[in-house]
Amino acid sequence: MAKKDITCTVNGKVRTYSVDVRESLSDMLRGQAGLDSIKHGCDVGECGACTVLIDGKPFNSCIYMAIWAEGKEIITLEGLSDTKGALSDIQQAFIDEGAVQCGFCTPGFIMASIPIISSETESSREEIRRQISGNLCRCTGYENIVNAIEKTQKKRIAEKKSK
């Protein structure tokens, strides 16, 4: 089957991967980039466990063709921690709030929450729920996930104001 070179920015670094044109973005990022935070959950775009940011927006990487990634800027969970591996605020908030149980859905939830926690204005809990409505969690009952996102958003907005 045909191969194609795909050049894109992954977690801040420009990379070229030789992909089978039938591969999904999740296949490419797990298989070649070793970014195992991306989970193959449902593989049909229903559970959100494979969520990554493409040009700043959350996408299900399992239903995104690798060949579409040419020239795109992709961020995965691995791209959130700093170069020394220290956790980002949202990751720490998930731990502090008990928003993680089995952990399988966690990277997807965190990536889906990035647009919310980067927002300039505070979101209601209902709005937060809506923004994570493309992600499934079978353990936590969602309450602590919403808490973690709400807390991080508030903290970031307060930090911006104090500057």
Add this chain to the structure above:
Amino acid sequence: MYNFGTIYETTSVEDALRLKKEHPQAHFLAGGSDILIKVREGKLAGCDVINIYNLDELRGICLEEDGSILIRPLTSFTDVAMHPIIKQYIPVLGEAVNQIGGPQVRNIGTIGGNICNGVTSADSATTLKAYDAMLEISSIDGTRVLPYGEFNLGPGKVDLREGELLCGIRIRKESYEKTYGHYIKYAMRRAMDIATLGCSVNVTLSEDKKTVTRLRIAFGVAAPIPIRSTTAEASANGHAVNEALLDLVSEGALADVNPRTSWRASKEFRMQLVKEMAKRATKAAIEKAGGTING
């Protein structure tokens, strides 16, 4: 890995149309949120596709010189919902597509794919029907314009002939001017669900807001294809804005729909939804237009 036969890559619309003529069996691959799932399920396993997702000339929304709004088919649901032109002139369309799936699905799913897939539950379909959208359909031999009202031929079947691709969705000025719409999606969940029933209504009121000058109402999942209720529309046009109007719209709608029993809901329940949602959506549209029932 997706089980595709051949993936044909394109660099322009012309390229895509030429490939479609050469390979009529190949499916156009837009956002893929229907096709890729069917490939995974096996229904389309091994199919050939013509990849058009990267064709940015098929993406975007603009206001044309004649005042019509042109929506290009690869525009994602998110981009439709966020677009200033849609927010200003047809906010109901943004509100409707904002109820599809979840954020990730709305980022990848395209409005053109939604209507070309041809299912009755498509959330964009009812509002586009209710606004008399015109479709610009191209093949390598030329372009034809088709009223969207004539596009759906049956469940999952649309009037795309051999070699054709939907290249534009146009809403004319007279269709949206002074017109206010409301969409109600009834589903079991508030996200990631297919409509049990969808109802989109838009109204134009007289200067004094007392009379309906034009009412258009469309339903999804109330028949094998998305439909307009001409009976409801005929009885509403010229009618005073009052409770009796809501009853007439509701009765007219019931006369035109033909829902089925599926695992999601029974025919009887859907009839009840048609009756109630026709009233509620009409009332909401009138209120958006500045009218008051019994005002």
